[in-house]
Amino acid sequence: MHNCSYCTSSLLALNFVLFITIQTVRNQPMRNDKHKYLVIPGPVEVRPEILDAQTEWMIGHRSTAFADLFARLQTKLKQAFLTQNRVFVHGSSGTGLWEGASRNCIRDEARVLHLVGGAFSERWAQISEANGKQVDVITVEWGKAHTPEMVADALKKQTYDAVAFVHNETSTGVTNPVKDIAAVVRQASDETLVLVDSVSGFLGAELRTDDWGLDLVLTSSQKAFALPPGLAFASISDRVLERAKQIKHRGYYFDFIEINDSLQKNNTPSTPPVSLMFAADKQLDDILAETLERRWARHLQMRDTTLQWANQRGLAAFAQEGYRSPTVTTVANTIGFDVDAMAKFMGGKGFSMDKGYGKIKGKTFRIAHMGDMQIHTLEEVLSGLDEYLESVKN
Amino acid sequence: MHNCSYCTSSLLALNFVLFITIQTVRNQPMRNDKHKYLVIPGPVEVRPEILDAQTEWMIGHRSTAFADLFARLQTKLKQAFLTQNRVFVHGSSGTGLWEGASRNCIRDEARVLHLVGGAFSERWAQISEANGKQVDVITVEWGKAHTPEMVADALKKQTYDAVAFVHNETSTGVTNPVKDIAAVVRQASDETLVLVDSVSGFLGAELRTDDWGLDLVLTSSQKAFALPPGLAFASISDRVLERAKQIKHRGYYFDFIEINDSLQKNNTPSTPPVSLMFAADKQLDDILAETLERRWARHLQMRDTTLQWANQRGLAAFAQEGYRSPTVTTVANTIGFDVDAMAKFMGGKGFSMDKGYGKIKGKTFRIAHMGDMQIHTLEEVLSGLDEYLESVKN
Numbered sequence: 180m181h182n183c184s185y186c187t188s189s190l191l192a193l194n195f196v197l198f199i200t201i202q203t204v205r206n207q208p209m210r211n212d213k214h215k216y217l218v219i220p221g222p223v224e225v226r227p228e229i230l231d232a233q234t235e236w237m238i239g240h241r242s243t244a245f246a247d248l249f250a251r252l253q254t255k256l257k258q259a260f261l262t263q264n265r266v267f268v269h270g271s272s273g274t275g276l277w278e279g280a281s282r283n284c285i286r287d288e289a290r291v292l293h294l295v296g297g298a299f300s301e302r303w304a305q306i307s308e309a310n311g312k313q314v315d316v317i318t319v320e321w322g323k324a325h326t327p328e329m330v331a332d333a334l335k336k337q338t339y340d341a342v343a344f345v346h347n348e349t350s351t352g353v354t355n356p357v358k359d360i361a362a363v364v365r366q367a368s369d370e371t372l373v374l375v376d377s378v379s380g381f382l383g384a385e386l387r388t389d390d391w392g393l394d395l396v397l398t399s400s401q402k403a404f405a406l407p408p409g410l411a412f413a414s415i416s417d418r419v420l421e422r423a424k425q426i427k428h429r430g431y432y433f434d435f436i437e438i439n440d441s442l443q444k445n446n447t448p449s450t451p452p453v454s455l456m457f458a459a460d461k462q463l464d465d466i467l468a469e470t471l472e473r474r475w476a477r478h479l480q481m482r483d484t485t486l487q488w489a490n491q492r493g494l495a496a497f498a499q500e501g502y503r504s505p506t507v508t509t510v511a512n513t514i515g516f517d518v519d520a521m522a523k524f525m526g527g528k529g530f531s532m533d534k535g536y537g538k539i540k541g542k543t544f545r546i547a548h549m550g551d552m553q554i555h556t557l558e559e560v561l562s563g564l565d566e567y568l569e570s571v572k573n
Numbered sequence: 574m575h576n577c578s579y580c581t582s583s584l585l586a587l588n589f590v591l592f593i594t595i596q597t598v599r600n601q602p603m604r605n606d607k608h609k610y611l612v613i614p615g616p617v618e619v620r621p622e623i624l625d626a627q628t629e630w631m632i633g634h635r636s637t638a639f640a641d642l643f644a645r646l647q648t649k650l651k652q653a654f655l656t657q658n659r660v661f662v663h664g665s666s667g668t669g670l671w672e673g674a675s676r677n678c679i680r681d682e683a684r685v686l687h688l689v690g691g692a693f694s695e696r697w698a699q700i701s702e703a704n705g706k707q708v709d710v711i712t713v714e715w716g717k718a719h720t721p722e723m724v725a726d727a728l729k730k731q732t733y734d735a736v737a738f739v740h741n742e743t744s745t746g747v748t749n750p751v752k753d754i755a756a757v758v759r760q761a762s763d764e765t766l767v768l769v770d771s772v773s774g775f776l777g778a779e780l781r782t783d784d785w786g787l788d789l790v791l792t793s794s795q796k797a798f799a800l801p802p803g804l805a806f807a808s809i810s811d812r813v814l815e816r817a818k819q820i821k822h823r824g825y826y827f828d829f830i831e832i833n834d835s836l837q838k839n840n841t842p843s844t845p846p847v848s849l850m851f852a853a854d855k856q857l858d859d860i861l862a863e864t865l866e867r868r869w870a871r872h873l874q875m876r877d878t879t880l881q882w883a884n885q886r887g888l889a890a891f892a893q894e895g896y897r898s899p900t901v902t903t904v905a906n907t908i909g910f911d912v913d914a915m916a917k918f919m920g921g922k923g924f925s926m927d928k929g930y931g932k933i934k935g936k937t938f939r940i941a942h943m944g945d946m947q948i949h950t951l952e953e954v955l956s957g958l959d960e961y962l963e964s965v966k967n
Binding site for chain 2: 193198210211217218221223224225227229231233234235236237238239240241270272273274277281302305306309311343382396399401407408409419428429430431432433434447448450451452453454455472482529
């Protein structure tokens with residue numbers, strides 16, 4: 180054995196230098212080490228490798244490299260939406276595509292039926308009105324789902340250009356029976372488009388665009404898709420485009436005809452958020468590798484774990500039984516603890532918590548279990564909440 | 574001296590390992606090594622440190638951390654726009670804010686005057702029409718600027734809710750005399766808003782929002798701002814908001830009243846592209862450290878270098894003398910060389926070149942000298958072009 184003491188100490192010193200150097204270099208780019216894991220229902224936690232995927236060198240949006248990127252996304256998005264329809268990739272939040280859906284699908288002389296049961300379904304109806312459309316609503320109490328029967332009744336009394344509703348109401352944690360509602364609409368009239376907001380459902384809750392006959396399904400990047408915000412997506416049927424052609428003032432930024440014309444050339448009418456599209460490209464690979472079925476099952480498992488936990492702690496689900504969301508549980512704060520104090524306590528544990536939304540803020544809080552969250556992380560969250568509940572018992 | 578041969582070889586081997594390790598780790602995230610530097614007029618080249626700034630951990634847009642980020646951006650953007658007005662930060666391309674300007678500033682019964690002299694000023698006018706607005710245009714030949722006199726004449730014949738024009742027409746390389754046109758509009762009527770698109774001017778060409786009396790200046794992230802695309806910005810005067818209140822159907826995604834209400838709380842109506850805002854935060858620090866004056870001077874120097882080069886090579890500037898853009902030179906291809914072949918040749922040198930836009934494609938090509946490009950990079954581009962011109966002479 181070689182026993183030179185100089186060698187030994189040199190090697191130790193060098194090992195130390197090597198270790199420090201790797202740590203230093205690895206931390207470029209340096210992320211905030213006080214980060215709290217996002218348990219809020221969007222933006223959700225984004226994995227480091229997806230954050231890093233944004234940093235590819237910029238490319239021109241009229242380049243071959245961009246067309247290739249766009250085509251790859253198109254193929255993968257069709258698999259993710261389970262559709263043969265084209266899927267728009269748009270530089271906006273989901274809110275923007277609400278406006279697009281309203282402007283492109285409802286003729287001026289016609290009416291739209293909005294199903295309202297929470298903050299977000301209500302806002303979409305307001306957006307149709309803000310664009311001068313004639314709106315009827317079926318309103319249910321927050322926490323309740325819409326039933327196919329309600330919709331069938333309404334369609335007997337009035338013909339609509341579209342029925343617009345949410346798959347998953349992010350404020351209440353209710354998942355609507357999309358398949359059954361769509362079937363009722365399809366049966367009632369060939370003129371009525373089925374418009375679905377799946378902002379907080381897509382890639383977390385089962386959604387079968389073509390099997391269920393959905394004309395338009397819109398979503399955004401920062402919910403169960405687990406991407407940074409800034410991109411919105413929508414699957415668009417031929418019927419939607421036929422309708423759009425009959426409407427004169429569709430505007431431009433959300434003009435479905437313009438967007439579709441560009442899409443045929445693997446392009447967009449104006450410059451899109453390219454770095455976010457790089458991230459989407461990688462994230463879709465990972466999602467399709469997991470498979471939709473396993474992803475949906477993972478979300479259901481997290482939902483069930485959360486509901487069981489809430490029941491055992493004397494808390495309740497805010498959403499009606501049978502319609503509880505796989506992606507976000509709105510917990511009715513039946514114990515009446517201080518939600519702000521809970522959030523502060525959980526912040527100390529490294530988790531960023533929600534405190535309820537809109538008119539049910541404080542009376543409820545939401546546990547988002549969506550995106551790339553794994554069951555073991557959810558269990559850490561719930562065990563942190565247990566510690567908090569224990570601490571306020573005394 | 575210590576002369577153990579085992580030590581010496583070990584140290585050499587370890588040094589090698591250290592070197593390889595650092596190189597490997599440093600390349601995470603790995604960027605495409607076939608990247609071509611973007612000489613196109615947007616998206617422009619983004620520096621690695623700005624690309625990396627996108628990778629900060631995601632945060633909720635209703636968090637204190639987000640409000641702090643928003644407030645920082647607000648302070649710095651006011652300095653960048655040279656304004657006391659609020660500056661909107663929006664998740665869209667500049668095209669989206671065209672739509673916002675048209676919908677919020679033109680009453681249904683009133684008219685807007687668009688100054689058209691290239692592909693982009695023309696599209697903005699079309700967008701006003703697509704939103705049902707009554708549009709008049711003053712059209713000049715591509716390559717020409719609009720004069721204050723033209724605008725003064727038009728304002729004598731008709732009252733307008735707004736005059737909408739571009740600071741810098743990206744297709745032709747013309748910079749309009751914004752200050753003088755604005756002065757004419759301001760003098761003509763208190764009812765007429767001055768709406769300026771500075772998509773490819775802002776942070777490259779001199780622009781003084783308040784001194785020049787500009788009610789609205791809109792821009793996007795991927796031109797002389799040198800950020801990834803996906804964000805748009807607009808400075809908004811009180812007069813604009815007063816006007817917006819008089820318009821019923823402003824829509825929602827670009828509703829200036831909604832955006833302004835949220836802005837008061839350092840927030841946005843819907844989820845914004847947070848990772849791009851991290852990048853903007855850093856980029857604004859660097860831009861303000863350079864100072865606006867030095868940044869404008871650097872762009873002018875690059876413009877002059879490009880014009881001189883073009884003249885000496887028997888090429889010509891497409892834009893009218895006296896109105897040539899500091900950020901992009903549209904070169905009239907008076908030699909008649911094959912622009913596609915030139916772009917291919919330059920691609921081999923590591924540069925992504927433009928081949929002209931719209932109806933002057935091929936007859937012109939554009940050299941973008943904007944954003945964080947330095948004069949030495951431009952000189953490499955021009956010397957590459959010289960090699961190409963030399964190669965086709967024979």
